[in-house]
Amino acid sequence: MAALALLSAAAALGPGLASPRYRPDWASLDARPLPAWFDRAKVGVFVHWGVFSVPAWGSEWFWWHWQGQHDAAYERFVRRRFPPGTTYAEFAPRFTAHDFQPREWARLFQRAGARYVVLTTKHHEGFTNWGSPVSWNWNSVDTGPHRDLVGELGEALRESNLRYGLYHSLMEWFNPLYLADKQNDFKTQSFVLKKTMPELYDLVLKYKPDLIWSDGDWEAPDSYWNSTSFLAWLYNDSPVKDTVVVNDRWGRGCSCRHGGFYNCADKYRPGTLPEHKWEMCSSLDRLSWGYRSNMSLPEVMDEMSMIEELVQTVSLGGNYLLNVGPTKEGVIVPIFQERLLALGRWLDTNGEAIYESQPWRVQMENTTDTVWYTSKGPVVFAIFLLWPRDSVLHLSSPIPSPGTQVTLLGFAGTLEWQKQPGKGMLITLPYMLPSPVPPQSGWVVKLEGVK
Missing domain, CATH: 2.60.40.1180 (Golgi alpha-mannosidase II)
Known part of the structure; x- marks a missing residue:
């Protein structure tokens, strides 16, 4: 923890000090102090929203299970619900966001006690929730909502003084450029140079995020993704160089080893106090990150489980990122709202023990885990x-x-x-x-x- 305290102290001094130039290698990038706001924030809300919210069945990996794995249950679901020959691309126009009110979302997240919010700008399906110049007709401005969802939510969150994080998947399951690079054992980088990197730079320059939550990295090494050169630019020259925080999903083998804070795995619980700042991401729907229309009450996390996860995470030095999946219309269903507001009420009373806290010399009573x-x-x-x-x-x-x-x-x-x-x-x-x-x-x- 001494290392964490030093990092926090250095970060608290802020951008007034002449910042060192970071080299595009892990030894240099990993030495960057984590901006202090992240550890102080403790609580965030994660939002999984995309074309997968249209079938709203199984999980946000719908397309992969249906056409990557040819899972019989998914094939049956499509046969029963959609006309013969339906393609995944045909779901996009039904992703309407008709009821999306970004200010209402921001108010809800603020009342939930969140200090930051992370939105999926692009999941593994490749559909972008902003008008990406390199995602022609597969983005929320050209089709579906015909709105810049990333920009609208960002504006509303900033009005509410909430930090804004952008989730971005490096890979795309069915992108022909990605599949060609994969075929070449990732010795070629067409997909990275024409799609992934242009989009990451565009997101940073356009929306100036406080956090980049990278994912979809596991099939290829970081040298394929050009992760270290992107991060060196992000830390040295980007408009958010002094405040931006990133996670650890930047290439095969990076997780839990390189980057900013560590996610390690979804719903990660370290058990003992880690030496490195980490974050636990969890989902109110225990079975999915994206919205499912057939979700049942026992599958939704109850208040007790939420508080338990938050408390155990923060005691062990972590941040707690709790996920909701909105509907294709942009509604956060009432049961999710109710859970978020319950979390907020608990934090209204007990937040003094959570926000800006540090782990103590003992994290848990040795006689009980309660x-x-x-x-x-x-x-x-x-x-x-x-x-x-x-x-x-x-x-x-x-x-x-x-x-x-x-x-x-x-x-x-x-x-x-x-x-x-x-x-x-x-x-x-x-x-x-x-x-x-x-x-x-x-x-x-x-x-x-x-x-």
């Missing part, structure tokens, strides 16, 4: 996921002193505590009215004057 810790300077926060039966919270890790003060976030006044025989503390929690349903998931005691 108590997690964060810290801010000398203040320690103990986040307990289950309310103790006798309303007495046992904490074995903090070492109290005579001046120790204990409060419960969202509750006025201080709490009584006593030294636990052996080590630690016993904290008497306020009396909660008996209720068949717990009023919420997760509470926070703030400890001042403990070691």
